[in-house]
């Protein structure tokens with residue numbers, strides 16, 4: 001009771017606001033209001049036998065098992081959420097979203113038999129400037145809520161490639177070739193790893209990391225990102 005009063009007082013003097021709609025948060029809400037959370041346009045993981053559009057990005061390129069994203073990157077609100085996570089010092093939002101994803105994935109098999117979660121490493125220069133890697137926060141949110149261990153010492157980023165934002169798909173591909181290096185291949189051999197990123201656009205960055213992981217041999221790879229910014233989701237493939 002006393003604790004509730006304390007929270008109410010705290011909320012009165014230091015109100016918190018939703019990172020998407022900027023409305024005031026209710027006492028029980030964290031970072032994003034319930035309405036906005038519900039509004040995020042989910043990409044439904046259809047199960048491993050119905051290969052989704054995101055999974056198709058990786059076919060024939062790596063030993064892909066499953067791939068999905070939580071929601072579509074569309075419009076101002078999702079842009080705001082990802083910028084808050086990436087640039088404005090609110091990576092905890094990523095942990096919250098990862099937790100919601102785990103809760104909503106119960107029973108669909110997405111996390112079945114995954115041995116390890118690996119966040120895509122950030123360029124050293126970028127993480128020094130920002131102070132954190134947002135992918136670590138996503139990975140930890142998934143790890144804590146599934147019980148699957150998170151490892152960020154398996155691959156490293158060795159090149160600070162220029163930002164991808166203004167490049168064409170073809171340029172993106174060559175921009176990220178060879179930017180990752182596997183450090184401990186023996187620890188993932190025979191394992192099923194889940195690689196985690198914040199946004200998948202063409203898939204070139206995460207593909208580059210996955211190719212490096214595949215060098216360990218006898219590895220299964222699954223892929224997850226919070227948002228999917230690609231185009232092909234809207235076209236229904238056979």
Ligand SMILES: [Zn+2]
Pocket residue numbers: 018019020021022023032033034035036037
């Ligand atoms: Zn909101």
